[in-house]
Amino acid sequence: MLALTEIVSQGRRVDCHRPWPRVIVTADAWRAIAGALGAGRATLLGLWGETTTVHMAVADEQVSAITVASIDCPNGMFPSVASLHPPAMRLERAIRSLYGLEPVGAPDTRQWLDLGFWGLRHPLGNLKPSVAEEPPYAFLPTEGESLHQIPVGPVHAGIIEPGHFRFTANGETVVRLEQRLGYVHKGIESLMQGATIERASRLAGRTSGDSTVAYAFAFAHAIEAALNIAVPARALYLRALMAEFERLANHFGDIGAICNDASFSLMHAHCGILREHVLRMADACFGHRLMMDRIVPGGVAEDLKPDGAVRIQDTLSELRWRFPRLIELYDNTASLQDRTVATGIVSADLVRQFGAGGYVGRASGRAFDARKALAYPPYDQLDFVAPILTEGDVNARVWVRIREVEQGLALIEQILQRLPQGPIAAPVTASAGRAEGLGLVESFRGDVMAWVALDGERIARCHLRDPSWFQWPLLESAIEGNIVADFPLCNKSFNCSYSGHDL
Numbered sequence: 001m002l003a004l005t006e007i008v009s010q011g012r013r014v015d016c017h018r019p020w021p022r023v024i025v026t027a028d029a030w031r032a033i034a035g036a037l038g039a040g041r042a043t044l045l046g047l048w049g050e051t052t053t054v055h056m057a058v059a060d061e062q063v064s065a066i067t068v069a070s071i072d073c074p075n076g077m078f079p080s081v082a083s084l085h086p087p088a089m090r091l092e093r094a095i096r097s098l099y100g101l102e103p104v105g106a107p108d109t110r111q112w113l114d115l116g117f118w119g120l121r122h123p124l125g126n127l128k129p130s131v132a133e134e135p136p137y138a139f140l141p142t143e144g145e146s147l148h149q150i151p152v153g154p155v156h157a158g159i160i161e162p163g164h165f166r167f168t169a170n171g172e173t174v175v176r177l178e179q180r181l182g183y184v185h186k187g188i189e190s191l192m193q194g195a196t197i198e199r200a201s202r203l204a205g206r207t208s209g210d211s212t213v214a215y216a217f218a219f220a221h222a223i224e225a226a227l228n229i230a231v232p233a234r235a236l237y238l239r240a241l242m243a244e245f246e247r248l249a250n251h252f253g254d255i256g257a258i259c260n261d262a263s264f265s266l267m268h269a270h271c272g273i274l275r276e277h278v279l280r281m282a283d284a285c286f287g288h289r290l291m292m293d294r295i296v297p298g299g300v301a302e303d304l305k306p307d308g309a310v311r312i313q314d315t316l317s318e319l320r321w322r323f324p325r326l327i328e329l330y331d332n333t334a335s336l337q338d339r340t341v342a343t344g345i346v347s348a349d350l351v352r353q354f355g356a357g358g359y360v361g362r363a364s365g366r367a368f369d370a371r372k373a374l375a376y377p378p379y380d381q382l383d384f385v386a387p388i389l390t391e392g393d394v395n396a397r398v399w400v401r402i403r404e405v406e407q408g409l410a411l412i413e414q415i416l417q418r419l420p421q422g423p424i425a426a427p428v429t430a431s432a433g434r435a436e437g438l439g440l441v442e443s444f445r446g447d448v449m450a451w452v453a454l455d456g457e458r459i460a461r462c463h464l465r466d467p468s469w470f471q472w473p474l475l476e477s478a479i480e481g482n483i484v485a486d487f488p489l490c491n492k493s494f495n496c497s498y499s500g501h502d503l
Helices: 004-009 027-038 086-099 188-192 197-204 209-227 233-261 265-286 308-331 334-340 348-354 358-362 394-418 472-479 484-494
Strands: 022-024 043-049 053-060 065-072 077-079 102-104 148-152 164-170 173-180 434-442 447-455 458-465
Touching: 004 027, 004 053, 004 065, 027 053, 027 065, 027 077, 027 086, 043 086, 043 447, 043 458, 053 447, 065 434, 086 102, 086 348, 086 472, 164 484, 173 472, 173 484, 188 197, 188 458, 197 209, 197 447, 197 458, 209 233, 209 434, 209 447, 209 458, 233 265, 233 308, 233 394, 233 484, 265 308, 308 394, 334 394, 334 484, 348 472, 358 394, 394 484, 472 484
Parallel strands: 022 065, 077 102
Antiparallel strands: 043 053, 053 065, 148 164, 164 173, 434 447, 447 458
């Protein structure tokens, strides 16, 4: 059986793609790559379309190599990847919704992002026919005695974004969960087309607000790769500082929210205070609580404020004093442990198959962290550990977050100690013609990917892939065999992004 590198070496290389190669392949080579994914010899990083082309990013984790394979679809069809590798199923359905390109042999051809109220079909494709009336969405059938269905959403309590969950249960035990997403589709990729680099960077940072730093980071990497831009050293360290602030704030929020869904509101309140400390620190250092629009192609838009280092040290001291006491409380509360231990287990095999990153993957034994695997600057010069557990339950996902908070505090101290002087941005200039770049960075939720194709100084195509694409399906598996009342706990332990998934 051919290795992945041998398969892609037979394709026609696209010279304008950086930093990893892109090759145009035949239908047979495309199927061979799908077979390698299905056999576990490679990991799917992304699958997206253009008007008459489909692209697939794959990784060989053994050698930290990434390749983008492309197949032309002059007749509007391409061989299904999902027929050999099921994790590609939702991505193919999204391509069909957006472009009208048909995955031949796909096991599921239902619309995914298109819920029937756009007013047109495949808006990014060549043809834009008006919407014909379609039958109601067909959820997968279930068979068996004493089964009943519980529809939840798309509207939920509080400010959570919309998504529909269809439970099939036997009494209180969940037999199947099926999700239907796409309700917060906002046309990010459509808005990107023809946008300037500056505007596109702002759009990228609004794909999923809780990961605005990570998205801007990945987009900047893609632009800088496409245009061969060297980022100043100080900007690299400031980017990492912002990324670790964002990671801390979200982990504090998640730990508290998980405990709240187990009716332990005391942890929720105290973790909310810690999150607020981090957000105020970010505002004091960079002039924005979420640090939105602070990472830009070429560097950063805002330098660390003059008193920023002092503010950071004061906040770290406060966090180091408070956080261990909260973790002791979490670990020694038997009623809380009863809810989180052995609940919502995701198997190591599924995590590997889906290439799930972040705390979902690392809690089930998948040792992947883009900061380590790709060692992009300045993480190649920083000392930290990506915590790995194997239990795969809610408790493990909490503990991965806890350990990442501890690592994040140490990383912030290292960044401050090594922060160099110098400029914070390099000029961004583009020549005529097409240039392509790929960026992959680690967000608090997992690896975020950005792929961009430039036509001069304008965006010809940009695809942004949230880690939730490979985590949402695993939530369906995690809840099986658990009771319905444990779904909020499992769901929060995943904390997948609706907005990032729905583009």
